[in-house]
Amino acid sequence: MTELxxxxxxxxxxxxxxxxxxxxxxxxxxxxxxxTGFAVTGPLAGSYGEPALEMIVRLISTN
Known part of the structure; x- marks a missing residue:
């Protein structure tokens, strides 16, 4: 994956x-x-998490 x-x-x-x-x-x-941050959708919605960068599929929207 390209550096995001x-x-x-x-x-x-x-x-x-x-x-x-x-x-x-x-x-x-x-x-x-x-x-670090919070899940927005799915069964973990609202839950805090610390996913590794390699778990990111793609950027959806920017701040």
Whole structure:
């Protein structure tokens, strides 16, 4: 995947894992190897998470 320029407030798609389907995620903080924020859709909607950058499928919208 190409390096993404991620910023707080961006919405990305997180790939499916375990029993959790692909879902939207709003970024709050960007680190070197992961982002923090909250799931927007799916069974984890409203839940805090720290997905690794390699779990990001693509950028949906920017802040």
């Amino acid at each position: 320029e991620l910023n707080p407030g961006d919405v990305v798609i997180i790939r499916a894992f375990d029993d959790v389907p692909e879902h939207l995620f709003r970024v709050e903080v960007v680190f070197e190897d992961c982002v």
